[in-house]
Amino acid sequence: MRTNGSTRRVGGSLLTDPQARAWLFQIVAVVAVVAFGWFLFHNTQANLAHRGINSGFGFLDNAAGFGIPQHLIDYSESDTYGRVFWVGLLNTLLVSVVGIVLATVLGFVLGVARLSPNWLIRKLATLYIETFRNIPPLLQIFFVYFAVIGPLPGPRDSLSLGDLVFVNNRGLQLPAPSAGDGFWAFWLALLLAIVLCGVLARWAKARRDATGRRFPLFWSALALLVAVPWLAALLWGSPFQWDVPQLQRFNIRGGWTVIPELVAIVVALSVYTAAFIGETVRAGIQAVSRGQTEAAASLGLRPGQLLRLVIIPQALRVIVPPLTSQYLNLAKNSSLAAAIGYPDMVSLFAGTVLNQTGQAIETMAITMSVYLAISISISLLMNAYNKRIALTER
Amino acid sequence: MTQHVFKPDLPPPPREVGLAGWLRANLFSNWLNGLLTLLGLYLVWLIVPPLLDWAIFSADWSGETRSDCGREGACWVFVQVRFGQFMYGFYPVDARWRVDATLWLALVAAAPLLVRQFRHKVRYGLAYLLVYPWLAFWLLHGGLGLQVVPTSQWGGLMLTIIIAAVGIAGALPLGILLALGRRSDMPAIRVLCVTFIEFWRGVPLITVLFMSSVMLPLFLPEGMNLDKLLRAMLMVIFFEAAYIAEVVRGGLQAIPKGQYEAAAAMGLGYWRMMGLVILPQALKLVIPGIVNTFIALFKDTSLVIIIGLFDFLNSIKRATADPAWLGMSTEGYVFAALVYWLFCFGMSRYSMHLERRLDTGHRS
Structure with a gap:
């Protein structure tokens, strides 16, 4: 808000002139910040020299020499610290992405349930939201990790779900897919089906515009998406081979092992963030005024169309900005993984690597820039999306 | 001429009123709703009876040691035995009265602020903010005749509340200043504030706390060392101030231009305009956001576990790792969750109450 006038007072001293004071104030502030920065820099130089620490990023090429329990890319102890960085980054992204997907699904269900005409469902959703959003996420992670996963039986007496999925205190064992005979045929067929759906949609719209006749687009698209890949699988063989975990005498062989730390952090963060997303969704839906629903209904839209064409587009406009900040929160909260030793960015890089190399400034700078980069890219993406769906006014 | 007499209204059909009507309207309005109700009831039946049984009916409530917990349910003996540690950490037992005194002093001294008829609230509040922190520090830390208790012995719920209180007291004014700076006319100030906030x-x-423990010693002149707790508090203040700043900015943006112009036309300078006209309105608008940030701050205090401070959560985590009380993690964390929940839920309810009380009805 521009408030101070630009008119110069006649005869006043320089100190009572608003513009001169603004300049003076800014110069003082900048000088103070620069001086403070120089003070820190000078101290750091002196301290580093005193402790004999070489600064620079050369340490990234040294061999790390420690093992990591979960790595999405190949990693061995002889790999460099640079490689450790990528392992940690990918692990952090894994938690964030899986957590965001789960929290969004659960959150939308909760938000809709809070507005349900059913009294019991409404109260249950409220109870869930009020409980979980008032408990610190770190406590929820500890609870899942130490009080739920910790007391589970060992691998020998794993709990199993139809002998396909095993749960024990070493984590979760899932069947692992690998490429089968019809692998490429399957994906090609899926691609073909998607293209066909696009063509079909254009044709249906053109026909509707021309003749006004409807075409059951949804069901035919669904049929295409299921039938074409299925046919391909029938002709060229199964696309996946499932490596099912086998319960042996002392442990479980084969399959995918999800480490307990990952299970704990994903479960706790999704449960926690879903409570907030639920409130966001509820507020968004409530922000669409009742008149909109009634007007749409009086135009003859069916309930499904009413939701899809009138309510959701308007609700999304209110939901997206706070939803973005929830996603950002989840991505930043994934750093809590460090507290239970999940090998994420913070515990690997700002923890182990820092302790081994002593390069405090470099490792912290890298870690913080990674989170800043994640934050900025999520906000840019969401801002772009927000702009696309925003209300276009006069 | 006969007067027309209306017949009395018929009573509503019995299926629309009373318990049956309510059930119909709220639980079984159509088959989908009925199905959902049954599903919900099944969920409740699945969770509530075992939970009550575990937490209350077959729990052990009294005893001294682990062996007193022989029943199926929860072992609350663990929480009872360790209660002192959960509340005060390693604070010397014979000095614990000082912590209680600090808390009571805060509550009693703040009581006049809650009385509506009390006239000198602003002056009293300022005096309180000036005097109380020194008194509290003296009581907690010692010196001047009291036994000195170093901050490394502070812990438990007391430490959590101290960090949260200092964080709130520091973050609110700093956040307001940052928000004002972000909306300032002066480009240099604006850039500095935006950079800081973003x-x-x-x-x-967590990374900030890590930084405070590994990088801050490098930044400071040789020989100078800040207390671990003080470093954590500083980081919490800066971190939450940035969030408060964004909330307050929202409030400032919502104040119409006419208010600024009217204040300027009255001859008020910048600080008076902000202090007397703009901020009182802007802050009132964003009370829910500010309290939400405070709640987040309270929950975030649990992260100081990363740099090895013994806050409430950490003291519970340590206690569950005690060999004499193995297998008590569920009880410990449930107790912790209950305490955190009470604080956070209480704060959110208080903010709703405050919002209603300060609502002047000027809504556009």
């Missing part, structure tokens, strides 16, 4: 909002609190 930096702190972009990084997780």
Whole structure:
């Protein structure tokens, strides 16, 4: 808000002139910040020299020499610290992405349930939201990790779900897919089906515009998406081979092992963030005024169309900005993984690597820039999306 | 001429009123709703009876040691035996009265602020803010005749509340200043504030706390060392101030231009305009946001576990790792969750109450 006038007072001293004071104030502030920065820099130089620490990023090429329990890319102890960085980054992204997907699904269900005409469902959703959003996420992670996963039986007496999925205190064992005979045929067929759906949609719209006749687009698209890949699988063989975990005498062989730390952090963060997303969704839906629903209904839209064409587009406009900040929160909260030793960015890089190399400034700078980069890219993406769906006014 | 007499209204059909009507309207309005109700009831039946049984009916409530817990349910003996540690950490037992005194002093001294008829609230509040922190520090830390208790012995719920209180007291004014700076006419100030806010909002609190423990010693002149607790508090203040700043900015943006112009036309300078006209309105608008930030701050205090402070959560975590009480993690964390929940839920309810009380009805 521009408030101070630009008119110069006649005869006043320089100190009572608003513009001169603004300049003076800014110069003082900048000088103070620069001086403070120089003070820190000078101290750091002196301290580093005193402790004999070489600064620079050369340490990234040294061999790390420690093992990591979960790595999405190949990693061995002889790999460099640079490689450790990528392992940690990918692990952090894994938690964030899986957590965001789960929290969004659960959150939308909760938000809709809070507005349900059913009294019991409404109260249950409220109870869930009020409980979980008032408990610190770190406590929820500890609870899942130490009080739920910790007391589970060992691998020998794993709990199993139809002998396909095993749960024990070493984590979760899932069947692992690998490429089968019809692998490429399957994906090609899926691609073909998607293209066909696009063509079909254009044709249906053109026909509707021309003749006004409807075409059951949804069901035919669904049929295409299921039938074409299925046919391909029938002709060229199964696309996946499932490596099912086998319960042996002392442990479980084969399959995918999800480490307990990952299970704990994903479960706790999704449960926690879903409570907030639920409130966001509820507020968004409530922000669409009742008149909109009634007007749409009086135009003859069916309930499904009413939701899809009138309510959701308007609700999304209110939901997206706070939803973005929830996603950002989840991505930043994934750093809590460090507290239970999940090998994420913070515990690997700002923890182990820092302790081994002593390069405090470099490792912290890298870690913080990674989170800043994640934050900025999520906000840019969401801002772009927000702009696309925003209300276009006069 | 006969007067027309209306017949009395018929009573509503019995299926529309009373318990049956309510059930119909709220639980079984159509088959989908009925199905959902049954599903919900099944869920409740699945969770509530075992939970009550575990937590209350077959729990052990009294005893001294682990062996007193022979029943199926929860072992609350663990919480009872360790209660002192959960509340005060390693604070010397014979000095615990000082912590209680600090808390009671805060509550009693703040009581006049809650009385509506009390006239000198602003003056009293300022005096309180000036005097009380020194008194509290003296009581907690010692010196001047009291036994000195170093901050490394502070712990438990007391430490959590101290960090949260200092964080709130520091973050609110700093956040307001940052928000004003972000909306300032002076480009240099604006850039500085925006950089500060966006930096702190972009990084997780954990990395900041890590930084405070590994990098801050490098930044300070040789020989100078800040207390671990003080470093954590500083980081919490900066971190939450950035969030408060964004909330307050929202409030400032919502104040119509006419208010600024009217204040300027009255001859008020910048600080008086802000202090007397703009901020009282802007802050009132964003009370829910500010309290939400405070709640987040309270929950975030649990992260100081990363740099080895013994806050409430950490003292519970340590206690569950005690060999004499193995297998008590569920009880410990459930107790912790209950305490955190009470504080956070209480704060959110108080903010709703405050919002209603300060609502002047000027809504556009």
